[in-house]
Amino acid sequence: MSAPFRSGPVTAPIPDPGPAALAERAVRALAAADSRLYQLLADDLRAQAGTLSLVASAGAGPVSALAGAGALGTVAAHGYPGRRLRAGCAEADEVERLAVHRAMAAFSARHANVQPHSGTAARSSVCFGLLEPGDTILVPDPAGGGQHALGSPVSVSGRYFTAVSYGFDTVGRVDDDRLLRLARRFRPKIVVCAAGDHPRTPDFARFRAVADEVGAYLLADISEVAGLVAAGLHPNPVDDAHITTASTAQLGARGGVILLGKDADTPVPGAHHTLRRLVQRSVFPLTQGAADAAAVAAKARVFAHVTTEGFGRQARRAVAGARRMAAVLLDHGHDVLTYGTDNHLVVTNVMSRGTTGVVAEAALESCGLLTARARVPFDVKPPQVGSGLRVGSNVLAARGMSADDMAGCAELLDTVLGAVTPRSDTEYSLPDAVRLRVRDAVTRLCHRFPLPDYPVREDPSDGRAATAC
Known part of the structure; x- marks a missing residue:
């Protein structure tokens, strides 16, 4: 049975209770009127809690932006x-x-x-x-x-x-x-x-x-x-x-x-x-x-x-972490495009190691590491398959990871990519022992580096609270 969520502490007074009351009423109304949809949303929080997103196009903004996304619902702003x-x-x-x-x-x-x-x-x-x-x-x-x-x-x-x-x-x-x-x-x-x-x-x-x-x-x-x-x-x-x-x-x-x-x-x-x-x-x-x-x-x-100093520190961690991830992958013999990065993005040609992008993406996802297949220069594979893999550091930085921590994530990537055996362009096998070992490491990182301000859930394994990612 899934662990229940609980609310974190309120850290600031609310000057006008209207938006907060509407948001709470909306969520309670959804749970009562459409339990299936409500449960899917709760399941998504749990999925985020148990995975590390290295999708380069993903980001983790402030939860306060979600309040804006639920406002002005009856306005026809032509x-x-x-x-x-x-x-x-x-x-x-x-x-x-x-x-x-x-x-x-x-x-x-x-x-x-x-x-x-x-x-x-x-x-x-x-x-x-x-x-x-x-x-x-x-x-x-x-x-x-x-x-x-x-x-x-x-x-x-x-x-x-x-x-x-x-x-x-x-x-x-x-x-x-x-x-x-x-x-x-x-x-x-x-x-x-x-x-x-x-x-x-x-x-x-x-x-x-x-x-x-x-x-x-x-x-x-x-x-x-x-x-x-x-x-x-x-x-x-x-x-x-x-x-x-x-x-x-x-x-x-x-x-x-x-x-x-x-x-x-x-x-x-x-x-x-x-x-x-x-x-x-x-x-x-x-x-x-x-x-x-x-x-x-x-x-x-x-x-x-994005103009705050806090975001500036996060962005600096993203750049430093991506460079460390690129360096780790290069040290392990991966074909990293441009031999490094200037930003948050690292692209590697996994076909040079005999694996397609979609196989690498699927194998990593089975271990709780989310990435994205990609095409690389002179790629002969279709977009749905790709010969490359794109990884990014934005969400890892939002979790509070340092460059050293992200280097550890690159080590996990290398572990999976080194153990996967392609059966075709889209099928593969991965030893259960590798999957379980990497999955356990990912779970521990998610608990150590939660996304700030997200709801927390009780960890049934040891009774401690773990913040949802």
């Missing part, structure tokens, strides 16, 4: 603050203005649109606002690790626009010469620099020079490194790129954001408005309807959170 198409949006207007102000402060931007429902939605809005069907975009090669939502034939951008992919060299770095040759040959309308897809820092100024030479817009996407950018640990592209986009999910709030820097008030050729105005129109009404006011409230919270 349009922008002060110019809504429905009544009853006065408070939602103030929440959105707060989110915009905080986003601009966190990323040193001159304009922010906080309405996109995801990072993909943010990028799609930019593309549909700037391009006509069939226009050319220059994107990172999905076969080498680029995003499938950027120009891949399975994505809307790949179907409506002509995507040309620039590649990577044999160790996984951007092939600068090929980038320039393709830009000169195809004259794209947008050049995309996806900063968070790779373990090395891109040269934003060089990307801008390439875009300027061919008369293109530079779109920088910082979805996976937005927290590092806000913490000052990664170069900020806001003034190098014409437009910067990001997912906010890794920060702790589902959604996306579009940022503009020094080019915000640049006139758009062939139009009677600026880039700032184009971005606003590209989100609403071109590609989205009503804003998700609750998600905007959650974004307002996380944009403030």
